Every structure is written in structure tokens, then in C-alpha cells.
Amino acid sequence: MNWISEWALPKIQTWLGRKEVPDNLWHQCPACNQMIFHKDLERSLHVCPHCGHHMRIAASQRIEYTLDEGFQRIELPRAPADPLRFRDQRRYADRLKEAQAKAGMDDAVVVAHGAIDGHRAVVAAFEFGFMGGSMGAGVGEAIVTAAKLAVLQDAPLIVFTASGGARMQEGAVSLMQMPRTVIATQMVKEAGLPFIVVMADPTTGGVTASFAMLGDIHIAEPNALIGFAGARVIEQTVREKLPEGFQRAEYLLEHGILDMVVHRGEMRASLARVISLLRDKRPAEPAEAAEEPAAPPAANA
Numbered sequence: 129m130n131w132i133s134e135w136a137l138p139k140i141q142t143w144l145g146r147k148e149v150p151d152n153l154w155h156q157c158p159a160c161n162q163m164i165f166h167k168d169l170e171r172s173l174h175v176c177p178h179c180g181h182h183m184r185i186a187a188s189q190r191i192e193y194t195l196d197e198g199f200q201r202i203e204l205p206r207a208p209a210d211p212l213r214f215r216d217q218r219r220y221a222d223r224l225k226e227a228q229a230k231a232g233m234d235d236a237v238v239v240a241h242g243a244i245d246g247h248r249a250v251v252a253a254f255e256f257g258f259m260g261g262s263m264g265a266g267v268g269e270a271i272v273t274a275a276k277l278a279v280l281q282d283a284p285l286i287v288f289t290a291s292g293g294a295r296m297q298e299g300a301v302s303l304m305q306m307p308r309t310v311i312a313t314q315m316v317k318e319a320g321l322p323f324i325v326v327m328a329d330p331t332t333g334g335v336t337a338s339f340a341m342l343g344d345i346h347i348a349e350p351n352a353l354i355g356f357a358g359a360r361v362i363e364q365t366v367r368e369k370l371p372e373g374f375q376r377a378e379y380l381l382e383h384g385i386l387d388m389v390v391h392r393g394e395m396r397a398s399l400a401r402v403i404s405l406l407r408d409k410r411p412a413e414p415a416e417a418a419e420e421p422a423a424p425p426a427a428n429a
């Protein structure tokens with residue numbers, strides 16, 4: 129231990145009455161290593177202003193960036209925690225508690241409803257920071273709840289995915305979330321409502337292998353990793369060198385897996401446009417045009 133930094137510096141700073149400088153004012157871009165001032169990073173929605181790298185963001189930020197002011201977060205039903213009483217190096221129950229405390233949420237998905245540029249929508253967002261956004265019973269429950277809410281509100285369902293796949297600590301229970309989420313999103317489609325998937329980095333494993341590939345529209349953020357198994361596993365299995373950019377958003381767009389790759393700054397506007405194309409002003413229903421009541425006269429201010 130260095131006594132100067134441990135003891136002397138804090139003392140000097142106290143004497144001088146100087147406030148400690150927070151060490152999180154600058155962030156380093158993991159792609160280009162440039163330093164970015166935190167306010168610039170917030171302004172750019174956590175996209176590097178130097179190289180355009182889209183950094184991973186929290187589920188709550190997704191919701192804020194996507195929905196208009198005044199949205200409401202939904203309380204999610206509790207799923208049975210630790211159904212197998214699983215233990216590896218540590219108990220799953222302990223890992224779960226730790227993740228809950230760190231992320232300030234019960235499981236890896238946030239659900240909210242509100243509007244996107246005035247279009248009603250239900251949004252579910254994965255939190256990659258919560259055990260790698262892995263899909264266990266809690267996440268399955270969240271997707272089912274979001275789908276039911278979309279049907280109830282006659283609103284499109286938009287899911288932002290960021291997941292390492294199934295939550296292995298829940299064994300077969302986590303695998304069951306795959307058909308469960310597929311059925312839930314099918315419900316949305318049967319109600320004639322758009323189901324839009326926005327894939328963020330990374331979207332892999334059981335999430336890719338279930339509802340995430342079944343959207344009406346597939347959007348991804350630039351350079352997002354999207355796939356089922358990891359590239360190294362595939363390379364070892366097929367014994368062939370994989371093409372450059374394999375499993376990246378742009379490659380998948382070229383090969384027809386995605387419909388759009390959209391910059392985070394344009395995501396809200398793009399979603400609003402897609403929703404309006406899919407929902408608004410259907411010529412068969414001319415009465416719909418008058419659906420929105422005229423704005424009431426301005427309140428006496």
C-alpha cells in the first residue's frame with residue numbers, strides 16, 4: 129500500500145477543502161479506446177461519438193430512449209425462484225440475490241407501456257447486466273406479461289433483446305421458456321398486432337432460438353452479435369473458416385435474417401414509422417381517421 133495515496137493525499141484534500149473528483153466522468157470506448165466525457169456519452173445515447181460503437185446499455189435506459197415521457201413500468205409477476213435448488217461453485221439463489229441487488233430489478237427484463245412518438249406501444253427490454261440477460265422462468269413470465277398487455281391494450285409489442293441464452297441454473301425450466309415465449313408472441317400476432325424485435329448486442333442462444341427470430345419486423349443495432357451457438361463452436365463443428373462479419377448485424381441484414389440495422393439515435397423514429405406503416409390509416413377503415421378526438425382547447429394558463 130502506498131501511504132501517499134492512502135493517507136497523505138486524502139488528508140491534504142481535506143485540508144484544502146477540495147471535493148473528491150468522481151472517477152466516472154470519463155469513459156473509455158471499448159472499440160476505439162478514445163476517452164469520452166460522460167455528458168457527451170449520455171447525449172449520444174451511449175454511442176461512441178468517435179467511432180460509432182454502440183455500447184451496451186441498461187434495460188431502463190432502453191425504455192427511456194424509446195418511449196415518450198409519461199410511460200409506465202409494469203410490476204411483473206414473481207416466478208418461482210431457483211426451482212431446482214441449483215448449485216455450482218455457488219448457490220443459484222445467492223447469485224440471483226446478488227444480481228437483483230446490483231441491477232435493482234427482480235429478473236432480467238423490464239416491461240413498460242406508453243407511446244413511441246405518439247403511437248401506443250408495449251416495450252420489453254432485456255438487461256444484459258442481470259446474469260447475462262439469461263432467460264429463466266422470470267424472463268419467460270415477463271415476456272408473457274408484455275404480450276398479454278399488448279393484446280389488452282391493442283398495442284404493438286416491441287422487445288429489445290440482449291441475452292446470452294437460456295439460464296442454465298434453471299435447467300429444463302429455462303428451456304420451457306422457449307415454447308412459452310413463442311406462444312405468447314403468437315398471441316400478439318393472432319390479435320393482428322405488430323410484434324417487433326430489436327436485437328442489441330449480444331442476442332444469442334435460447335432467445336435467438338425462440339421468439340426473437342419470429343418478429344414481424346427484425347431490427348438490430350449496428351455490429352450487434354446475433355446468433356445461436358458461438359462462432360468458435362461452429363467453426364470446430366463444421367471445420368471450415370467462417371466468413372468475415374459472421375453473426376454480426378450487417379452480415380445478417382445482407383443474408384435476409386434482419387429487415388433493418390438502425391442507429392440508436394434513429395431507433396425511436398424508425399419504430400414509430402414502422403408502427404404507423406403497419407397500423408395507421410388503413411384505407412378499409414375510413415372511420416378510423418376520426419378516431420383521435422380533437423385536442424381540447426388549450427387550458428387557461
Ligand SMILES: [Zn+2]
Pocket residue numbers: 157158159160161162176177178179180181
Ligand atoms: Zn469508439
